[in-house]
Amino acid sequence: MASQPKLFSVKEFEFSIRFTAGADPVMDLFQEYPTLRLRNATCTVTGNSMWRVDHVDGPADAISAFDDVFLDDGRCNECLDEHCCSGTREYQVLDRRPTARTVYTYHTEIDQCDSVAAIVTDHIADGVVFESARTGGSYRWRVLSPADISLDSVFGRLESSLRDGLSLAVDRLGVSEPWDTKPRPAFSQ
Numbered sequence: 001m002a003s004q005p006k007l008f009s010v011k012e013f014e015f016s017i018r019f020t021a022g023a024d025p026v027m028d029l030f031q032e033y034p035t036l037r038l039r040n041a042t043c044t045v046t047g048n049s050m051w052r053v054d055h056v057d058g059p060a061d062a063i064s065a066f067d068d069v070f071l072d073d074g075r076c077n078e079c080l081d082e083h084c085c086s087g088t089r090e091y092q093v094l095d096r097r098p099t100a101r102t103v104y105t106y107h108t109e110i111d112q113c114d115s116v117a118a119i120v121t122d123h124i125a126d127g128v129v130f131e132s133a134r135t136g137g138s139y140r141w142r143v144l145s146p147a148d149i150s151l152d153s154v155f156g157r158l159e160s161s162l163r164d165g166l167s168l169a170v171d172r173l174g175v176s177e178p179w180d181t182k183p184r185p186a187f188s189q
Helices: 025-032 060-070 116-124 152-161
Strands: 010-019 037-045 049-057 089-097 100-108 129-135 138-146 166-175
Touching (some): 049 060, 116 138, 152 166
Antiparallel strands (some): 010 138, 010 166, 037 129, 129 138
């Protein structure tokens, strides 16, 4: 009799980084324009690099302001601490519409960056999948990881990395629900 492959479970956790007004130029846009919304299509992280594709939509004046702030490669859009990391950031607009953008981001040297993706990957290592969304004053994350990983150190490091005006809220922690039997959007509308 052939042996069964070992099945493992996946831990799913959701949390939000909340921003007060004035704490972050990118998040200030989402507070100024309540209908502006950014959804992450994909986010891939290695020990030293991150690349992702984000979709943002909202009023035309909000999108214009978004371009000015988000596409500035001189500042880190992901840094949680006071010290913006020294890595290189490159942005490419893949789709440009009056009320929407699709942006490819390539960020190097994230191992020296206090960002959600870098911290989570540093503590969990391989097997992590990310989803994220920005609306209002909240940057919400949904993460899938191997279930045998303790998340105490992840949340401890995230919380200790937050600069003034940012706070962490854990929204959900548990074993992943079967996605194939319960279709749902990544984040409710």
